[in-house]
Amino acid sequence: MSFVERFNQLPEERSPLLRRFEGLxxxxxxxxxLAGEAASLTRQHFGRTMRLFAPLYVSNECVNxxxxxxxxxxxxxxxxxxxxxQVEMEARHLVAEGFRNILLVxxxxxxxxxxxxxxDCIRRIRPLVPxxxxxxxxxxxxxxxxxxxxxxxxxxxxxxTYDRQAYAELHTAGPKRNFDWRLExxxxxxxxxxxxxxxxxxxxxxxxxxxxxxxxxxxEYLLKSCWKASLTISFPRLRxxxxxxxxxxxxxxxxxxxxxxxxxxxxxxxGLVLSTREPAKxxxxxxxxxxxxxxxxxxxxxxxxxxxxxxxLHRTEKGKMIPLIASEGEYATEQFAISDQRSAGEIVAxxxxxxxxxxxxxxxxxxxxxxxxx
Amino acid sequence: MSLETKPWSVAGRxxxxxxxxxxxxxxSPLAMKEALxxxxxxxxxxxxxxxxxxxxxxxxxxxxxxxxxxxxxxxPNTSGAMNAEEAVRLARLGVAAGLPKWVKLEIHPxxxxxxxxxxxxxxxxxxxxxxxxTVLPYINADPVLAKRLEDSGAATVMPLAAPIGSNRGLExxxxxxxIIEQARIPVVIDAGLGTPSHAAAxxxxxxxxxxxxxxxxxxxxxxxxxRAFARAVEAGRAAHxxxxxxxxxxxxxxxxxxxFLDAEGGRA
Numbered sequence: 022m023s024f025v026e027r028f029n030q031l032p033e034e035r036s037p038l039l040r041r042f043e044g045l046x047x048x049x050x051x052x053x054x055l056a057g058e059a060a061s062l063t064r065q066h067f068g069r070t071m072r073l074f075a076p077l078y079v080s081n082e083c084v085n086x087x088x089x090x091x092x093x094x095x096x097x098x099x100x101x102x103x104x105x106x107q108v109e110m111e112a113r114h115l116v117a118e119g120f121r122n123i124l125l126v127x128x129x130x131x132x133x134x135x136x137x138x139x140x141d142c143i144r145r146i147r148p149l150v151p152x153x154x155x156x157x158x159x160x161x162x163x164x165x166x167x168x169x170x171x172x173x174x175x176x177x178x179x180x181x182t183y184d185r186q187a188y189a190e191l192h193t194a195g196p197k198r199n200f201d202w203r204l205e206x207x208x209x210x211x212x213x214x215x216x217x218x219x220x221x222x223x224x225x226x227x228x229x230x231x232x233x234x235x236x237x238x239x240x241e242y243l244l245k246s247c248w249k250a251s252l253t254i255s256f257p258r259l260r261x262x263x264x265x266x267x268x269x270x271x272x273x274x275x276x277x278x279x280x281x282x283x284x285x286x287x288x289x290x291x292g293l294v295l296s297t298r299e300p301a302k303x304x305x306x307x308x309x310x311x312x313x314x315x316x317x318x319x320x321x322x323x324x325x326x327x328x329x330x331x332x333x334l335h336r337t338e339k340g341k342m343i344p345l346i347a348s349e350g351e352y353a354t355e356q357f358a359i360s361d362q363r364s365a366g367e368i369v370a371x372x373x374x375x376x377x378x379x380x381x382x383x384x385x386x387x388x389x390x391x392x393x394x395x
Numbered sequence: 396m397s398l399e400t401k402p403w404s405v406a407g408r409x410x411x412x413x414x415x416x417x418x419x420x421x422x423s424p425l426a427m428k429e430a431l432x433x434x435x436x437x438x439x440x441x442x443x444x445x446x447x448x449x450x451x452x453x454x455x456x457x458x459x460x461x462x463x464x465x466x467x468x469x470x471p472n473t474s475g476a477m478n479a480e481e482a483v484r485l486a487r488l489g490v491a492a493g494l495p496k497w498v499k500l501e502i503h504p505x506x507x508x509x510x511x512x513x514x515x516x517x518x519x520x521x522x523x524x525x526x527x528x529t530v531l532p533y534i535n536a537d538p539v540l541a542k543r544l545e546d547s548g549a550a551t552v553m554p555l556a557a558p559i560g561s562n563r564g565l566e567x568x569x570x571x572x573x574i575i576e577q578a579r580i581p582v583v584i585d586a587g588l589g590t591p592s593h594a595a596a597x598x599x600x601x602x603x604x605x606x607x608x609x610x611x612x613x614x615x616x617x618x619x620x621x622r623a624f625a626r627a628v629e630a631g632r633a634a635h636x637x638x639x640x641x642x643x644x645x646x647x648x649x650x651x652x653x654x655f656l657d658a659e660g661g662r663a
Contacts, residue, residue, distance in 0.1 A: 064613045066560050068420020119455045216477070244507060249477060251506040290507045376422045381455035385444045387484045388475050 023208055024242045025201045028183070031238055032231075038287055042237045045283035046230050052279055059282035059311045062289045070378045072292075072314045073365070074122040075115045076156070078323040079103050079142055081353055082337055083128030085158075085195030087181070089226065091262035091321075091356045092128040094195065098263050098354035099334045099345065102133040105141050107329035112146040114326040118318065118365045121382035122152040124177065126321075126356075129158025129197065132340060136164050140171045147172040152384035154217060158196070159206040165213030174389040176210040177219030178203065179255065183235030184227035187269070191226060207239075211247035216389050218243060218250045219294065224277070225259030225268030233280055240288055253292035253314060256280055260298050260357035274303055278310065285311035297359040304361050308375060317368040322355040398633040403603050405581055406497075406529040406550040408468070412437045413598065414628045415470075415583060416621065417608025419445075420560075424461040426617050431467065434621035439467040440499050440606065444475040448488045459494075470531065472499040478512070479519035486523055498523060499553065500532040509559045513540045517547065524548035533585055536567035541574045541582075552578065553606065555586040556597060560609045562589025565596055575601040591627030598631025599639060 035043070045055060080102035083092040091098065103111065108125075115123055125142060127134040134157060143153055154175025155168065165176070182188050185200055192198045207218045220239055222232040236254065243252055256277060259268045272280070277299075284293060295304055295312040297319040304315070324330035331351055335342040363371070369379045402411050415438040421427035431439060439462055447453035462469055471489040476482035479502065486498040500523070502516050503509040516532050517540065523530050529550045534540055536554040544552055554574055557563035564587060565571065575582050581603035588594050589610045597605050607624050614620035 065562065065609065068609065068612050069422035070420060121453075121455050249504045249506070373423065378421060378423050380445070382447075382453070383442075383445055384475065385448055385485065385488070387448070387488050388444065388477070388481050 023205045024239060024246075025204050027242050028204060028235065028238065031235065035238075036241060038241055039234065039238055042283055042287045043230070043234055045286060046233060046279060048279075052275065052282070055279065055282045055286065056310050059285035060309050062285055063309065063311050063313065066290050067313045068378075069376055070380050071308065071312070071372050072122065072380045072383055073120065073369075074124055074152075074154075074314060074316055075118070075120045075365070076124045076126050076296075076316060076319050076321065077108070077111050077115060078126045078321060078325065078356070079108050079139075080127040080130065080134045081323055081356065082130035082133040083195075084130050084340075085128075085197040086193045087197060088191045088193070088264065089223070089259055089262070089266040091264060091354060093264055094337070096263045096354075097336055099350050099352070100337050101323050101330040101333050101335070101353045102127075102130075102138075103323050103330045104333075105138075105145050107324065108142045109145050109149075110329045111324065111326050112149055116149050119369070119381050120365070121150060122154070122384065123150045124154045124156055124175070124316075125173075126156045127158070129195065131158075134158070136160065136167065140167050143168060143171040143173050147386060151382055151386050154219070156219075159203055160209070162209045162213045165210055165215065169214040169389070172386060172389075174215060174384065175217035175219065176207070176215040177221075177253075177255070178206045178210070179221040179223055179257070180204060180235075180239070181223045182226040183222060183232055183239075187227040204239075207243055208247065211243075211250050214389070216250055217253065218247060219253040219255060221255030221257060221294070223257050223259060224272040225270060227270065229270060229272045229276060229280070233283070237284070237287065240284075240291060244288075244291075251292065252288075253294050254284055254288070255294040255296070257296060257298055260360065262357040263354055277303075278307065281307060281311045297361040298357065300360045301363055305371060305375070308372070308377060315368070317361075318363065318365040319359055320355070321357055321359060322353040324353055325355070328352070398629045400629055400632040400636060403581060405531070410437045410468075410604075412625070412628075413604040413632055414438075414594075414625050415440060415585075415604060415606035416611060417472075417606060418442075418458060418462070419608055420612035421617060422612075424458060427458075427612070428461045430611055430617040430621040431462065433618035434611075434625040436621075436625070437467060438470060438604075440470045440472045440608075442474045443471045443485045443489050446471070446489075446492070446494075448492045450492055468497065469494060470497045470499050471495075472501050472533075473519075474501040474503070474509075476502050477504045477515075478502065479515040479522065482515070482519045483522050486519075486528060487526075496527060497529040497531065497550075500530055511535055511555075513537060516540075517543055520544055520547050520549050531583070536570035536574060538570060538573040538577060542577060545578065545580050549580065551581040551583050551603070553583045553585040556584050556593065557587025559586045561587045562610060563587050564589060564593040565600070568600070571597075571600060571602070591623045594624050595627040595631035595634075598628055599635050601635055604628075
């Protein structure tokens with residue numbers, strides 16, 4: 022049974038854990054005491070540490086239309102797919118900043134972002150980077166396997182929204198329209214041998230409590246069926262992006278805080294991720310409450326760290342590259358605007374000031390690379 | 396004021412401290428360094444995945460720079476390894492990076508409770524012992540597995556009291572008693588010891604040593620907590636060496652019920 026079947030039983034069939042989780046989302050539960058419990062569990066299971074990572078966008082080409090995403094194919098943005106040398110240049114920049122855990126991100130475009138291209142990128146940066154994860158268009162297990170063997174150990178895939186109707190309305194073209202195929206992606210990734218699996222919902226597309234419940238159900242299912250993988254959960258909120266999509270619902274800071282604390286209390290050992298989408302003050306406040314993995318100093322456009330790929334900028338229409346006129350811009354367009362603008366160094370200093378040890382390296386390339394099926 | 400417990404040894408190397416300290420979860424490398432110094436430990440475990448194994452003195456993985464290899468025996472651990480193959484690979488890399496040829500074998504495929512895989516642990520022990528490693532395997536409190544590891548040449552066994560980081564104390568007490576009773580190699584109780592009294596109880600049980608990490612690392616004053624654990628370990632060990640009175644269900648009368656036998660000319 023895949024998660025699709027389990028998902029289709031919701032909300033009628035809820036486990037005791039899910040009922041508890043839903044209860045904690047209720048505004049009647051005192052947030053301060055929930056935060057206290059979350060903070061204590063986080064300290065017990067993760068200590069006074071914070072893992073750091075950086076996203077490295079390799080391409081913003083995309084064949085999908087997702088109404089909320091800056092990379093949506095109908096947005097007339099400046100696009101580029103970095104060459105492998107350029108990916109290495111960006112990776113070297115991040116390594117010099119201290120990062121040892123890099124998330125390679127790309128839009129979904131089989132022509133520009135093929136499996137063999139990704140494999141080349143991984144092989145090139147693996148000698149520099151002990152921990153490599155991917156956030157790319159969903160694939161089949163057999164397509165993932167070479168990427169695992171090349172040295173990627175993590176895969177991140179957000180369902181975006183767990184509301185089938187909203188999903189259909191927001192994803193109007195491209196392979197991403199297939200809700201169930203995306204929903205099963207973490208299981209295919211696990212079967213291929215990925216050791217770290219990241220899931221999440223993009224908050225702002227549908228009712229947040231229902232999204233949270235489905236996300237919790239997904240986590241509960243994956244902990245049982247993909248028991249050898251380290252699971253992380255993310256709670257991205259919609260940010261301004263090309264296309265000017267307006268959030269359909271708002272998840273307030275207090276609700277996001279409640280959400281993170283509820284996940285921590287119900288899933289004490291699971292990694293919780295907070296990216297630079299969120300403002301500095303909120304991020305600092307959430308550090309002790311449950312977050313265990315943070316990005317820092319991020320760019321969400323290919324070439325954003327070093328300017329790599331600038332010469333190849335273009336627009337893409339119907340799969341064809343349209344050259345730019347010089348005045349159109351110097352950087353590829355970002356996926357979304359980040360909010361926490363602090364550099365990696367500034368965030369490290371802040372963590373240390375708060376009594377947290379920033380952990381850059383917690384993985385070694387001697388681990389992994391072998392499928393874990395069976 | 397030390398209670399002067401007997402020294403003990405692992406693989407021919409003698410130690411006076413019976414407290415191993417793990418180095419994860421501290422708020423800073425400095426806080427870790429101070430806690431190690433405060434408690435007089437001689438045995439320190441370090442996760443290889445957090446250390447620099449490239450030999451390039453990586454500033455983003457400099458944990459080893461904070462541990463004086465003259466003062467402490469640094470025992471690399473293989474945490475993160477999912478099977479024997481990965482653990483063996485990591486152990487070899489540790490030696491290549493200049494670490495002692497000792498390894499605390501941690502193979503936990505389940506990242507949630509970090510419970511050790513007995514089959515892979517036995518396999519890795521057999522390989523590493525043959526390669527000349529001093530192997531200290533982390534295991535569930537399974538007496539038969541402990542004997543199998545001993546027969547394979549493990550230098551100690553390190554059974555868990557409760558899952559790593561759980562602070563739940565001697566949940567596996569009954570099995571630990573059997574392991575200690577049967578062992579011909581030192582038994583180091585590892586994981587789950589959340590308070591000094593847990594550590595003292597483990598030592599009273601007859602453990603040769605204990606390993607503590609989380610409870611020290613996340614304490615509001617790690618150095619002070621490390622000292623508290625060190626004293627508890629000493630107290631528990633001293634009591635064990637002296638011999639503890641057996642626990643009884645009922646009060647025992649100060650005047651024995653069979654005292655009349657002495658009066659009648661001796662017991663049967």
